[in-house]
Amino acid sequence: MKKISIFDTTLRDGTQGVGINFTLNDKIEIAHALDEAGIDYIEGGFPLASRREADFFKITAKEKFKNAKITAFGSTRKPGRKATEDENLLALINAESPSVVIVGKAWIQHITKVIKTTTLENMKMIEDSIKLLVREGREVIFDLEHFFDGYKEHPKQSLEILELATSAGASSLVLCDTNGGTLPNEVTKIISELPKERLAQIGVHFHNDTGCAVANSILSVEAGASHVQGTINGWGERCGNANLCTIIPNLAIKLDYDLTMSNKMNKLTHLSRYIADKANIIPEKNQPYVGTAAFGHKAGQHADVIVKAPHLMEHISGDKVGNERQILLSELAGKSTIIEKMNKFGDYTKESKEVIALFNTLKEKEGEGFEYESAEASFELLMLKALGRYRPLFELNNYHLETYKTWGVDSKTVGRIFLKSEGKEYMGAGVGVGPVGTLDAAIRDALTVYHPFLDEMTLSDYKVRVLNPENATKAKVRVFISSTDGEIDWETVGVSENIIEASWQALVDSMEFYYNTRKTK
């Protein structure tokens, strides 16, 4: 089957979704995760928009990517301006990414009513811009904004644009359904009509305003497209972009197309959840393929059919995409995972008392709101406890934090801590702008002399999520802390009604994980 290029725009169009924000550091980490997973193109942002957007390209230009081409986004030159003097095209050139996307107008009404120019000048804008970027050695992907709406009104004009962009040197012509209103049969008809033999590779970019973005993408490939744009988890403005986490397995597993990701499909679920954690978004449980409920079955009469002949109850096996079958109200799923994780310490079975103990602890903790999918280090500590292999770093006697604020000045927090470590008592004091930094400083003040390894680690991220928001200030909060020693990263979790207590749990876990594992490594 033909090769299909997958183009991810989570970092650009995805951030148009409500509540989707990434720091520069998030963006770089996400780009590497997408690359590892086998995505072909990663649209990193709009370098003209801000310093942070431009910095992404500066930094990634010096880094290695195995599969993906980092791609900068911009638009054709403005009307009545030379391409070589257009600040947006210059920003694209300065971005130094191996490929670039430029968006151009492909609906006459937008040309005449929105940017208020002529169709002739629009053609020149497209031609000049593509040619300039090709001369600069870039692979140019040309996004035809509002293509489907434009084609329905004036197919001849749309064809002329496609032919012009092809002859100017674009590598791909991406048909965009910018308003998201195009329905499946229209997509099939329009793409089937195009004289594809005379044109550069056809790509597609759908929005989900009629709930058909995934279907439209698949139908486009079956009608001749070979480049598909979308976002992880379908994030994007209004109703979202086409969801790559659904399109990719539809193409690779169900329709057998050749994708760079084809032999890495079991990383898909992790990719979806990892990027959701970076965005601090709880992923939709019912998302196809990668959602936690996607392979859920109510326990009961069909349970034995699922075990003996799963193809009768599931359209694919969840492990193909790195997901798991979930038998609701059943213990089967949990224990086998625990045994798998315990394997490095010896042979355990479902009847081992360590497995049962850890299983019960996990059930209890998960009932309280702990979640270990993004906090493996906290899980590891629970496992070490169940195995009798855990060594505490310290015991707390007490801590005391004070936060002051006076009019017009930001709050400050000071704190002191009393703790016992390896039989001795220590006191530490700290001052910081917030309670977590103050606690971190006070623990280090008390212990670093005796445990110099603390100097090797730092906190690298901190996230908070309310769990039962009906009653917010008394609701439980879940805190995730990421830590690093420069080589490895680890994540820990804490849950409490009190944000300081939840942070404290995750903070102590982060130190204890390092204390326990760096010596046994």
Added chain:
Amino acid sequence: MKKISIFDTTLRDGTQGVGINFTLNDKIEIAHALDEAGIDYIEGGFPLASRREADFFKITAKEKFKNAKITAFGSTRKPGRKATEDENLLALINAESPSVVIVGKAWIQHITKVIKTTTLENMKMIEDSIKLLVREGREVIFDLEHFFDGYKEHPKQSLEILELATSAGASSLVLCDTNGGTLPNEVTKIISELPKERLAQIGVHFHNDTGCAVANSILSVEAGASHVQGTINGWGERCGNANLCTIIPNLAIKLDYDLTMSNKMNKLTHLSRYIADKANIIPEKNQPYVGTAAFGHKAGQHADVIVKAPHLMEHISGDKVGNERQILLSELAGKSTIIEKMNKFGDYTKESKEVIALFNTLKEKEGEGFEYESAEASFELLMLKALGRYRPLFELNNYHLETYKTWGVDSKTVGRIFLKSEGKEYMGAGVGVGPVGTLDAAIRDALTVYHPFLDEMTLSDYKVRVLNPENATKAKVRVFISSTDGEIDWETVGVSENIIEASWQALVDSMEFYYNTRKTK
């Protein structure tokens, strides 16, 4: 265009979704809401399953429905049993609903491996069951379980089942994609091949495991089906059922089919949200047509196009489905958005000093990490300040919080606050499990006697995000707080290196927004 029947299974298949539960009373109220909206069939439940399920039919049998037929769900008789003695068919007869759905096997492997009978006995089960119910005067809708998987394996057998059910008297033959794995082109091909002139009306029932349930439903209608099953908001097991809130406007508005709902489309958004409230589920913001973000636009350069020529930016107008356009604020927010928001207070232009002042404040705040897209109430306060219409609720002298923890006990926070309001000084004290609850309690302690409106509002959600996590405990955090008075909800934001300071800002904004706007309303 042909008439399409809409069959809602929210109350039966929808409740297979994780977390979807209704009381008997909820079910009856929802049935009436569906009827008002113009749904043709309402599947109310499985009368054999429980007393509550059976009671639904007892009660609704005595009530009036203008448009909808209440429909009871069951299955064909068991193998080797007489239809007249099958408890499930008897329960359907006792339900006294004008129409009934019975599900039968339509995939040979399920016949031989799951219910372990012969294809011949399966045919008799179908025939006997339909005939009995027809004799009892019911309209019989026949659901063919796993139809698409069965057809792909053995089309001739599938056709025989369709013909048999037609001659036995079924009014509709519903092709079910029970495992949800069928893709759009397969659906079009299979339905196009069926000898529809010899068969009863064709219906379809899709699950969303490949993200194509909506598209498959639409394509089925275009290929000849005229009865569509689905659920409100797409609820259902695994990845959900086909979402009627998307299918209905696709058919009625975009493709112009004749639906009972056609002239009531502006009730759709209300219907979606009303049923979500009954289920105590927060509806997905990005749901096509009815989601709060479905007609959202980022403010900026396109704002004037949206006003002058909305068809260029929106595939339909949101008010057709009872939804609204939403102009979101973002980093790119331009002066035209500010002017639009200020319009309710008077005539302002890009040159007005109030517009320039607010524009500059926004740029500065956004540079510090504030984001107003999800915090319109904080934006509104900035606007009132720029307009000279802001009245402060209080001035802070100082606050002082203390947090203690001793070994084995969770942290507790106590605090006191000194503030001035309308010229007088007040002191308040609070105790809570965390700093935000404590500050909230202390402000209320100081002010509620003089500002009893504080009793009308509560915090309803709280979210925290670190902005530059390279250096986590000293990084900035952004806090969003949602508040409610039971009727309206509003969101506020705070940003600081200190989580307590950021929470404080959002908390004070939430109270000041209510103080300033509830009196001017």
